[in-house]
């Protein structure tokens with residue numbers, strides 16, 4: 001993708017977050033691989049795949065294969081501390097009940113998966129970590145679950161409470177001091193890839209969960225991002241490493257770890273969870289409004305505005321199920337998102 005197209009497509013539109021086009025080394029920190037915890041993890045142990053937005057490196061650990069951003073933004077969560085009025089502009093028609101959120105079908109798939117383990121006609125303590133504006137949790141309100149969200153951004157916490165009447169704790173999970181052995185359902189939907197201390201977070205989740213509780217995690221598939229990047233680089237001559245790296249294949253400013261089914265389940269087992277199920281989740285049909293109106297609205301667009309993208313994502317999703325069969329059950333490069341259900345041991 002050339003720079004002009006990139007700016008037109010992804011950078012010069014209005015949305016609520018505070019992400020910048022370019023980051024400098026002073027915005028970043030280096031960190032060792034959180035999966036193998038190799039303290040000697042350094043350039044010798046990391047294979048550089050590409051750089052994004054200036055100083056952010058996409059690397060693969062040579063020891064355990066976890067893909068992470070190193071150097072990464074020191075405080076990647078700060079991207080979410082935007083102004084409430086800007087988020088309001090992004091979501092206005094959804095709040096007014098005039099439009100669906102473009103992720104609603106993904107969220108409903110997630111809730112139906114959870115309900116297979118914890119039926120929604122039974123009361124349950126439900127905790128959502130990284131609630132954002134509450135777009136996911138709002139769809140769980142008509143069930144018998146008692147919903148709580150934890151969200152570190154003050155502006156997003158306020159909006160989730162104001163728009164949907166949700167019970168939100170404005171905090172990082174580790175600082176919220178939630179009760180031990182309390183929750184039947186804990187969810188992290190499009191959240192775990194943002195977490196810079198996954199071991200510590202999972203240990204805290206383990207402490208607050210009931211023994212028969214379920215942990216639901218959904219993340220983008222790291223292998224899919226590598227596939228997407230390779231297609232762009234090799235077939236279309238886009239992307240690349242170094243200062244010419246302009247495509248956001250890995251969303252490196254916010255997604256600090258890129259899990260595969262193998263690295264995600266390994267991370268969970270290491271922190272005393274047993275895996276009940278892994279599955280391929282539906283693709284997200286990203287809204288394209290900004291291409292036409294310069295505003296990043298969160299509601300879905302008509303099919304004709306992005307028919308190539310929608311058909312492409314749907315085809316890859318179906319192909320990924322066949323790919324999984326061929327690979328003997330492991331999730332391959334064509335799956336857009338991975339869901340993992342786990343239980344504390």
Ligand SMILES: [Zn+2]
Pocket residue numbers: 033034035036037038061062063064065066
């Ligand atoms: Zn590693």
